[in-house]
Amino acid sequence: MNKVAFALAFFCVVNGVNGQEEEIDSVLNEWHLAASEAKFETYFGLMTDDAIFIGTDATENWDLKEFKAYSKPHFDKGKAWSFTAVERHIYTNKTADIAWFDELLDTQMKLCRGSGILRKVDGKWKIAHYVLSIAVPNERVGELIELKKENDSLLLAKLKQG
Secondary structure, three states, rough: HHHHHHHHHHHHHHHHOHHHHHHHHHHHHHHHHHHHHOOOHHHOOOEEEEEEEEEEOOOEEEEHHHHHHHHHHHHHOHHHEEEOOOOOOEEEEEEOEEEEEEEEEEEEEEEEEEEEEEEEEOEEEEEEEEEEEEEOOOHHHHHHHHHHHHHHHHHHHHHHHH
């Protein structure tokens, strides 16, 4: 074992990171990097065929086909979005075929939170469900409510009508 491999193995043992978590961490990092480098096929190749993406807007609840259609023009510009995890927690089930995570992200929208579910497909981890939200300090929530009150009222009325 070379020094780098030994150091990584030691880090993982000391910090309680297992091989599954390393793989998942790598997939999530690659996914975010693919968006920042506008690698459309790589980005969507890391998602399951039945993936769901929930964005920061209340109307953004997309299946994979819808999310691809929304995203394509952004990727075509040469850079979709740039998210870098600054903190991440990963959990797996006992059979190690389902994982869930939460992460704090440094983004163009400042601090955001991502969370989601990965599923093992043909031996590889893929993102099945992702939720992006903008982190709002509790002491600023009142201002945010006031800012979005009109839009939310209109959308709520529309949703309640069916």
